[in-house]
Amino acid sequence: MSVFGKDEVAINKFAASMPLPVFDVTSFSQPVSLSRAKIAIVTTAALHRLDEDGFELGDNDAHFEKLPRNARDLAIGHHSVNFDRGGFAADINVVYPIDRLEEMEDAKIIGDVADYHYAFAGNQSDTVSEIRLDSGPLCAKAMLDEGVDVVLLTGT
Amino acid sequence: MKEVAERMQLPRALHTRFPVGLSLGKPKDPEFQQQVLQAAFDLLRASSGPVLQTFAETIAATGSEPLTCPLPPRLNTEVHPAVDESQALKGAYDRACKKNGRTSVGMQINAEEVPEAISRLVEIGAGESWDSVGFPEGSLYGTVHDIRSYYEELACELAEGPITPWSTEEWFYEQTEAGQVILHARRIMRANDVDPAVWFGLAPAGRE
Numbered sequence: 001m002s003v004f005g006k007d008e009v010a011i012n013k014f015a016a017s018m019p020l021p022v023f024d025v026t027s028f029s030q031p032v033s034l035s036r037a038k039i040a041i042v043t044t045a046a047l048h049r050l051d052e053d054g055f056e057l058g059d060n061d062a063h064f065e066k067l068p069r070n071a072r073d074l075a076i077g078h079h080s081v082n083f084d085r086g087g088f089a090a091d092i093n094v095v096y097p098i099d100r101l102e103e104m105e106d107a108k109i110i111g112d113v114a115d116y117h118y119a120f121a122g123n124q125s126d127t128v129s130e131i132r133l134d135s136g137p138l139c140a141k142a143m144l145d146e147g148v149d150v151v152l153l154t155g156t
Numbered sequence: 157m158k159e160v161a162e163r164m165q166l167p168r169a170l171h172t173r174f175p176v177g178l179s180l181g182k183p184k185d186p187e188f189q190q191q192v193l194q195a196a197f198d199l200l201r202a203s204s205g206p207v208l209q210t211f212a213e214t215i216a217a218t219g220s221e222p223l224t225c226p227l228p229p230r231l232n233t234e235v236h237p238a239v240d241e242s243q244a245l246k247g248a249y250d251r252a253c254k255k256n257g258r259t260s261v262g263m264q265i266n267a268e269e270v271p272e273a274i275s276r277l278v279e280i281g282a283g284e285s286w287d288s289v290g291f292p293e294g295s296l297y298g299t300v301h302d303i304r305s306y307y308e309e310l311a312c313e314l315a316e317g318p319i320t321p322w323s324t325e326e327w328f329y330e331q332t333e334a335g336q337v338i339l340h341a342r343r344i345m346r347a348n349d350v351d352p353a354v355w356f357g358l359a360p361a362g363r364e
Binding site: 003005006007008011012015016018020021022023026027028029030031034037043045050057072073074075076078079081082083084085086087088089090091092093094095097099100101103104109110150152154155156 | 157159160163164165166167175176177178179180181182183184186189190193194196197200203204205206216217218252256257258259260262263297298300301304305308309311312319321322323324325357358359360361362363
C-alpha cells in the first residue's frame with residue numbers, strides 16, 4: 001500500500017474526482033505592470049501566528065488568518081498526517097515566499113510587498129460555500145482596501 | 157493540480173509538478189524559488205485567458221536523496237531509548253526554534269512534554285490500554301503530530317544536504333527511536349482491536 005501523499009497517481013485521481021464550483025464567466029483582468037504592482041500572498045497552508053489559535057481539524061473551518069508582512073513566527077496548520085511538513089520546517093518560503101517577494105521588491109522586479117497576507121485551510125467542504133460567499137470576498141476586500149494589485153495563490 | 161485549474165478555468169495558473177506541500181519546489185533554494193515566482197509573474201503579461209502554463213522542472217515525491225541525519229547510539233540506559241533520544245535532541249530543537257522564530261509543535265503538547273508523551277506510547281506498545289496511560293480522549297493524533305513536528309524541525313537543524321520531499325517523514329518513522337515507538341504502538345492498538353479512529357492517523361496511510 002502506497003503512502004497517499006507520495007502517490008502521484010492517487011493524487012491525480014483524487015483531483016479528477018474533486019467536486020468544483022463551475023463559473024459561467026471567467027474573470028480576467030490586466031494588472032498594472034509588475035514593477036509597479038503591490039503583491040499579496042494567499043496560501044492554503046493554514047498558516048497562523050504562534051500566539052493565535054490557528055485552524056480547527058476537519059473540513060469546516062473557512063476562516064482566514066491575516067499575516068503581517070514582517071511576521072515569521074508562523075506555524076503550519078495543515079495537520080494531515082499524509083502531508084509532508086519537512087519542507088516548511090526547513091524553509092517557510094517553500095509555501096509562503098515572503099522573503100522572495102521582499103528580494104524582488106529590493107531588486108525592483110515588483111513594485112511593493114503588501115503589508116498583510118492571508119492564509120486559509122486547504123481542507124474544506126466539497127462546496128466551499130463559506131469561502132465563496134463569505135470569507136473569500138472578505139479577504140478580497142481587505143486586499144482591495146490595501147491597494148493590492150496582484151495576488152499570488154500558493155496551494156498546498 | 158492541473159486538472160483542477162483546467163476545470164475551474166483559473167484566469168492565470170502555473171502548473172508546477174512538485175510534491176504536495178512544496179509550492180515553490182525546493183526549500184532553502186532561493187534561486188529556484190525565484191525562478192518559480194518569475195514564471196508565475198510572467199503569466200501577467202497575457203492579455204487574454206485562461207492561461208495555464210507548466211513549469212519546466214519536475215520534482216518527484218519519491219526517489220530523491222534521503223535525509224543525511226545520523227543519530228549516534230544511545231548512552232543513557234536508565235530510560236527508554238526513545239525517551240533518551242528525544243531528551244538529547246532538545247537542544248537541536250531549541251536551536252531550530254531560535255533560528256527560525258517559529259515552530260509547529262503545539263497542536264496538543266509543547267516541546268518539553270515530548271519525552272513524557274513518548275514514554276506513554278512505549279507503555280501502549282507494551283500492551284497498556286491507550287486510555288489508561290494518560291492520554292485524554294482525542295489527544296493522540298495531536299500528540300503524535302507534535303512529536304513528529306519536533307523531530308522534523310530539529311532534523312532540519314542537524315541534517316547535512318538538502319531537505320528533499322518526504323525525507324524528514326521517512327527519517328522520523330524509519331530511523332528514529334521515537335518513530336519506531338509510534339509505529340509499534342499503532343500496530344499493537346490495531347492488533348488489540350482498538351477503534352481505528354484512535355490509531356490510524358498516527359502515521360501516514362500505508363506506512364506500517
